[in-house]
Amino acid sequence: xxxxxxxxxxxxxxxxxxxxxxxxxxxxxxxxxxxxxxxxxxxxxxxxxxxxxxxxxxxxxxxxxxxxxxxxxxxxxxxxxxxxxxxxxxxxxxxxxxxxxxxxxxxxxxxxxxxxxxxxxxxxx
Numbered sequence: 001x002x003x004x005x006x007x008x009x010x011x012x013x014x015x016x017x018x019x020x021x022x023x024x025x026x027x028x029x030x031x032x033x034x035x036x037x038x039x040x041x042x043x044x045x046x047x048x049x050x051x052x053x054x055x056x057x058x059x060x061x062x063x064x065x066x067x068x069x070x071x072x073x074x075x076x077x078x079x080x081x082x083x084x085x086x087x088x089x090x091x092x093x094x095x096x097x098x099x100x101x102x103x104x105x106x107x108x109x110x111x112x113x114x115x116x117x118x119x120x121x122x123x124x125x
Contacts, residue, residue, distance in 0.1 A: 010065035064110035068117035
């Protein structure tokens with residue numbers, strides 16, 4: 001592997017994530033104390049549930065991208081643990097009816113990340 005391949009990262013802008021459908025209105029409903037003038041002035045990203053859910057999606061995509069490039073699996077929660085977290089959150093946000101649908105959504109994220117990795121592999125040859 002060349003130096004260029006070692007520094008490649010997936011581009012989240014090129015992936016459609018299920019959380020893209022979460023609106024600010026829905027976020028306010030889930031975290032009402034944060035979405036006030038006072039709350040927004042001191043809120044941290046990790047306190048906003050929808051952002052935590054999106055972070056898990058980013059980790060799923062990153063794992064798929066790294067593995068597709070032949071790199072070691074990134075450290076962190078297992079894929080199964082992440083799917084469990086996403087299933088709970090997706091159901092709360094109305095993004096999934098259950099585990100079967102959540103797994104399909106995760107496979108879509110992974111497929112998009114793998115496709116990005118394949119494009120990068122083709123460019124680095």
